[in-house]
Amino acid sequence: MSLPERTEFLVVGAGPTGLACALSLHIHGCSDVTVVDAVQQGEDSSRALVIHSATLEALEAVGCAEPLVELGIKETKLRIWDGSRFNTIADFTKLAPYTKYPFVLVLPQFITERVLGEQVQKRGIRVCRPHKVIGLKINEHDTNMTDVTFEDGQIVTTRYVIGADGSKSAVRHAAGIRFEDPQPNSTSQDETPPSTAQMVLADVTFTEPPPREFQNMAFMFSPNNAFLWIPMPDCAYDDTPERVYRVGAGIPTSMGVPPHAPSASYVQDLIDRYGPVANKLPTQRSPQYAVAKVLWSTRYRTNCAIADTFFTRLGWTAAGNQYYFGGVVLLLGDAAHIHSPAGGQGMNLGIRDAIALGSALATHVAYTEPVVSPSEYRELDKPLREWSVHRRARGITVISLTKRLLSFAGVEDKSILYWGIVPVNWAKLRNIALNIVSNLPFVQRALAWRLSGLGNR
Ligand SMILES: Cc1cc2nc3c(=O)[nH]c(=O)nc-3n(C[C@H](O)[C@H](O)[C@H](O)COP(=O)(O)OP(=O)(O)OC[C@H]3O[C@@H](n4cnc5c(N)ncnc54)[C@H](O)[C@@H]3O)c2cc1C
Structure with a gap:
């Protein structure tokens, strides 16, 4: 499909988060949505294999939970094999009082994307491929609009640019948003246990x-x-x-x-x-x-990083150093945060960001009065700023969860001297502790709760 000259919402990236965002926008009454992707076809690889309860709840709002649940396997327990027996460390059935989905749904990412893509098609949302975004510029006639430049020289003018274009996001680069590990001194790249880096x-x-x-x-x-x-x-x-x-x-x-x-x-x-x-x-x-x-x-x-903000406006400084605000830029999914696959959290978090963005944008778009001063922008942009702060906090929680899971999994099997005298082998201690705590119902419920995302919607 060829690119339009103008569109209200331009979603860059037709991965799971871009597609979920397009659906959420459409359901919230925003019909002029265009999705673009650099490649002709979605990546046909299984990558994210689990969908958690909180994500299924969010997907219900865009009509995708039921078809996904029909296709996947419902796993109810996370078990650890200690070489001779299984210990149940998380029991998702214990979440039944809190959710319709007390299980982990096992389904490869390409099928999740296919189901989202079918819903996008049913709603008649425009998806244009292959069109690679290379830059963003404020439109010279209307500073609230952004000119999005493509590799083949085409330009699309849009009010909202939504970067769902993965971890190397061109949108994030063009908007000048930093992308760094939020807890560089905790377990991460260099300090990740060598076996799980x-x-x-x-x-x-x-x-x-x-x-x-x-x-x-x-x-x-x-x-x-x-x-x-x-x-x-x-x-x-x-x-x-x-x-x-x-x-x-x-x-x-x-x-x-x-x-x-x-x-x-x-x-x-x-x-x-x-x-x-x-x-x-x-x-x-x-x-x-x-x-x-x-x-x-x-x-x-297993790298970790999060964008400084998930929402910004392109800006420019005119003669006299007066700062002006340009069009809206938002980041979603891997463009906004990356971390290890521990706990199967990445795609889940991205889909929840995306579906929440639909309603924030529907509120934002309802304000049509032209604004010029910084204080007016501050008021107008409140729903997007709140969405960004809320989703970024969620991202930081997930990053620290995945770091903890990874360091727990990768404890080294060697004895070290504790206080210089007592030899301690953390891997052996971990295994003993796991055997003791894993069959305790409150531990099984607490871990299921953390992984499910229900406390971090
Ligand atoms: C090996 C592996 C295992 C994983 N396992 C899990 C797991 O178990 N659980 C989990 O939740 N997550 C997992 N993840 C993470 C999960 O795959 C990602 O979080 C998810 O794909 C992010 O979706 P996204 O839509 O944000 O980005 P992507 O899926 O990366 O999609 C981005 C899209 O943007 C397009 N694009 C890129 N640049 C441009 C451009 N300049 N212009 C136009 N289009 C562009 C790309 O072609 C792509 O289609 C795993 C990832 C990997 C690699």
Whole structure:
């Protein structure tokens, strides 16, 4: 579809957050919405595999919760395999008094995007591909409007630019918004436990079906690492009759930098080292854990960053140093915040940002009076500023949660001297503590609550 010359709302990026935002805007009565994306087709990769309760509640408002729930697998427990038995560390059924969705929905990201895309199409929202945004400029005839420049030289004039264009966001760069780790002194890039600073994720099939107790989501804490195991719904790869599993593990620095798309033998090595039968020799490996096919695999560095603000106006200083305000720029999803995949939070947070933005923008757009002075702008922009402050606080909470989960998972298996005399092995202590606390109902409910996003809507 060709680009319009003008549009009220320009959503840059047709990933899950851009699509969710377009739907939310439309539902709130904003019909002149255009979504643009740099590539011809959405990325067909499974990436975010879980949708949490709070996100399903938000998706209900844009008509997507029901079709997604129909397609996904409802996992109700997060279990940890200690080598001989499972301990339940989070029990999502305990959230039933607070939500219609007391479970974690397992569904690969490309299906979530497909469902959102179908709703966007049903509503007749314009999606233009492939059109890559390269810059923003204040429109010289109407300073409340922004001229958005595309790689092929085309320009679209718009009142609202919504940057949902991923972690390397061109919109964020053009608006001059900083993007940094909000807690640089807590566990992050350099201080992340070496075993979880980089990770590999893969969707695989096995030569024979894994045993029954491994037919549900599970984590395994082995010395120095954490291993993830999630059975995927049949619809994920409908041309693959065998059950597909998402597996993942941290990559210790001693293993070097993992390849871009790890091979079957690389993934097999991780399963043998850290998976359900860790530490057995390959010759003892059962065909139930022998990788038959890798359908998708990737590596991931666990960086954290958040934009200084999710809302700004392009501005300029005229002769006499008078500062003027230009058009509105907003950031969503990975353009606004990134962190590790621990706890499966990234896409979830982005979708909730996006759906909340629809109502904030509908309030903003209702004010049509022309404004000029900074105080008038301050009043007019209140709903957007409040949305930005609220969503940024949510982002910081999620970043610190993912950092804590990651440092907990990656505790090193070595004894250190505490107070110079007492030898302590934090990994062993962690495992003992987990065994003790994990079957306590209040712990199971508290962790489920944190992961579900219900306390961080
Ligand atoms: C390996 C991996 C595993 C993950 N696992 C999880 C998980 O388990 N749970 C979870 O919640 N999250 C997970 N995430 C994170 C999740 O994938 C992201 O949070 C999510 O994709 C963010 O969505 P988005 O719409 O903000 O950005 P994106 O999905 O990155 O979409 C951005 C879109 O913008 C387009 N674009 C980029 N630049 C431009 C431009 N200049 N002009 C026009 N268009 C542009 C791109 O083509 C793209 O379509 C994972 C991510 C990865 C990489």
